Amino acid sequence: MQDCIFCKIITGEIPSQVVYQDEKVYAFKDIAPAAPVHILIIPKKHISSLEDLGSEDADLMGHILLIAAKLAKELGLAKGFRIVSNCGDEGGQTVYHIHFHLLGGRQMQWPPG
Template sequence: MNSPHNCLFCRIVAGQLPSRKVYEDDEMLAFHDIHPKAPVHFLLIPKVHVDSLADCGPGEGAVLAKMMLKVPELARAAGCGNGFRTVINTGPDGGQEVYHLHLHVLGGPRGQWKVPLP
């Protein structure tokens, strides 16, 4: 659906667009969502372009595991000591808007969220 040449998140990774970084290493980048749905809302993305979770295969397994294992550390550092939510929107019916795999991390007091919780 997308290519690294016109991908918004690839441009953020390349430093062509600004972001409020939460974390960065050689394989992934975390930055604040520009339209937060909770008091804490940041995205975690792999630096290598892949359109969506549906496009992942065994080659993405290591970075996906690394991302998931980094989430609790980043969430706690952001003040989510009482819990957090992780969401990966996949494809148009899954609500994906930017076609570069990204993991939403949301947290903070439940009464302050802009999205309903079950």
């Protein structure tokens, strides 16, 4: 998608601090971290929101969660971590390219804070 900031990050048009990438997924450090470890994990395929997933995306979503667990281990989050995906305006989604926040390195609170 032409105007999608995350698509531009994937292509290198916008710089990022890449943490991981493969043929399906791109993970990079959040520019405004909400925790000591704050990684965004995004599919290279543009999907606007969780609401737009199809059955053909099941393997991709499973792959993203496996990568999240791998990164959490590699980044030393053995005490715990959080995975968040905001969905829609009321859910706090600000970039309409599905993405998952991997947060850790501190005690998480509920509600989030």
